[in-house]
Amino acid sequence: MDVQQLGHEHYPGNTWQDIAASDGGDLPPVLRAQSNPAQDLRPIPFERYNSPAFFDAEIERMWKRVWQFACREEHLREVGDFYVYDLARLSIVIVRAPEGLKAYRNSCRHRGTKLKPSNSTGWSQTLRCPFHAWEWSLDGGLVNRPCDWEFPHLPAADAGLRPVQVDSWNGFVFINMSAEAPPLLEYLEVLPDHFKRWDMTGWYVHTHVRKHVPANWKLAQAAFMEAYHTPFVHPEMTHVVGDHNMQHDIFSDHISRDLCAMAVPSPTAKTRLGEQEMLDAMLVGDGAMIGERTQVPPGMTARQVMADRLRTSMQADFGLDYADFSVAEMIDSLKYSVFPNVMFYPSPGLALIQQFRPDGHDPDRAIFDQMVLRPILRDGEFEVGELVEIGEHETFASVPSVDPFLASVLDQDTDIMRWQREGMYASDGGGEVLSVYQESRIRHLHDTLDKYLEKTT
Numbered sequence: 001m002d003v004q005q006l007g008h009e010h011y012p013g014n015t016w017q018d019i020a021a022s023d024g025g026d027l028p029p030v031l032r033a034q035s036n037p038a039q040d041l042r043p044i045p046f047e048r049y050n051s052p053a054f055f056d057a058e059i060e061r062m063w064k065r066v067w068q069f070a071c072r073e074e075h076l077r078e079v080g081d082f083y084v085y086d087l088a089r090l091s092i093v094i095v096r097a098p099e100g101l102k103a104y105r106n107s108c109r110h111r112g113t114k115l116k117p118s119n120s121t122g123w124s125q126t127l128r129c130p131f132h133a134w135e136w137s138l139d140g141g142l143v144n145r146p147c148d149w150e151f152p153h154l155p156a157a158d159a160g161l162r163p164v165q166v167d168s169w170n171g172f173v174f175i176n177m178s179a180e181a182p183p184l185l186e187y188l189e190v191l192p193d194h195f196k197r198w199d200m201t202g203w204y205v206h207t208h209v210r211k212h213v214p215a216n217w218k219l220a221q222a223a224f225m226e227a228y229h230t231p232f233v234h235p236e237m238t239h240v241v242g243d244h245n246m247q248h249d250i251f252s253d254h255i256s257r258d259l260c261a262m263a264v265p266s267p268t269a270k271t272r273l274g275e276q277e278m279l280d281a282m283l284v285g286d287g288a289m290i291g292e293r294t295q296v297p298p299g300m301t302a303r304q305v306m307a308d309r310l311r312t313s314m315q316a317d318f319g320l321d322y323a324d325f326s327v328a329e330m331i332d333s334l335k336y337s338v339f340p341n342v343m344f345y346p347s348p349g350l351a352l353i354q355q356f357r358p359d360g361h362d363p364d365r366a367i368f369d370q371m372v373l374r375p376i377l378r379d380g381e382f383e384v385g386e387l388v389e390i391g392e393h394e395t396f397a398s399v400p401s402v403d404p405f406l407a408s409v410l411d412q413d414t415d416i417m418r419w420q421r422e423g424m425y426a427s428d429g430g431g432e433v434l435s436v437y438q439e440s441r442i443r444h445l446h447d448t449l450d451k452y453l454e455k456t457t
């Protein structure tokens with residue numbers, strides 16, 4: 001089955017590629033690429049979302065072997081800065097040591113006590129256990145322990161913190177708990193090549209909201225891997241977002257993406273707004289980055305005006321030159337998924353990180369982190385946005401720093417998760433039937449997960 005052909009047949013002249021071409025200007029080759037390998041269109045058993053045994057297998061065979069996004073470089077600017085990344089019951093403390101980034105099991109070599117609280121950040125000259133005060137330098141060596149003579153059977157030289165692999169790419173810091181893992185750059189497959197034009201090292205986390213959601217980490221993430229639900233869960237978006245005609249690509253085991261046009265009507269839109277109305281309504285994403293709304297001159301589109309405004313403000317405010325960036329590259333949702341659980345959006349109009357992971361050792365709960373990125377001002381000054389943590393029954397709309405339109409969309413997405421989780425249990429077996437194209441990235445997530453689960457070593 002030629003799934004790309006499906007799009008041409010059903011949305012003639014209105015695929016993401018068509019919309020991007022109609023803006024004028026050149027698209028970089030990575031955005032002209034389309035990749036849809038054949039898939040096994042099997043049902044996906046619900047037990048993959050709710051079985052404790054399956055969840056345990058994921059921890060042992062997948063999570064302990066994959067590179068996972070943990071934080072950004074700007075979270076670890078100074079020597080002594082630390083950031084704790086938790087995954088189910090596992091916990092890693094990442095530090096900026098004099099010789100660079102280091103990561104350790106967040107567990108004392110004496111009797112196991114957690115060295116730093118889960119999900120905490122801060123500055124520490126050394127890492128010191130709160131129980132009996134064993135103390136390590138930032139490079140992981142034991143530098144002090146009370147009654148050292150009591151431990152002839154564990155010499156200080158052998159009592160270093162247990163290291164975990166850590167590396168960074170494009171400002172994103174990743175950890176890997178396996179000593180045998182391939183290097184990060186190899187794991188990222190096509191991603192560094194795709195991001196050649198999208199340097200995120202001069203950007204920083206401007207806002208960071210973490211929501212605890214009542215759903216398996218894959219179920220939560222899947223809500224952001226398809227826009228099939230958009231007209232029904234977010235009907236207000238159909239005026240300004242190309243949803244069912246989005247482009248979905250699967251490049252390799254760890255990398256897939258979707259490309260979604262902004263400031264165009266969805267093929268499902270009941271009424272069609274004019275270009276000016278679309279510009280006025282166009283608040284998706286970090287609305288503040290687009291700036292003041294202006295008039296759409298005759299012969300221009302809302303997309304072109306938005307992109308022009310953004311190019312101007314990026315130059316004026318940050319000294320960044322986007323003159324040779326296409327409209328689509330400026331304002332569209334370009335969402336790259338890195339297996340297993342993070343999405344990077346590089347366009348300056350919608351620069352985001354979204355991440356989904358188990359919340360404690362519970363198949364039915366996940367942590368959803370969203371970080372909005374902004375460029376660092378010319379003078380180099382910036383302050384990393386403080387984490388705002390909200391519970392299942394609190395809304396993104398209640399967080400003042402989140403763009404109101406984006407907040408309402410996220411609240412709609414997270415509200416539906418409990419219904420889906422409960423319905424999966426209600427079915428008492430069975431599985432999900434994913435669409436051929438629009439939900440292909442979810443199927444791909446399961447395909448790659450299977451590759452890890454089937455590895456016996």
Ligand code: FES
Nearest residue numbers: 108110111129132
């Ligand atoms: S448990 Fe950490 S020093 Fe005893």
Ligand SMILES: [Fe+2]
Nearest residue numbers: 223230233413
């Ligand atoms: Fe959604």
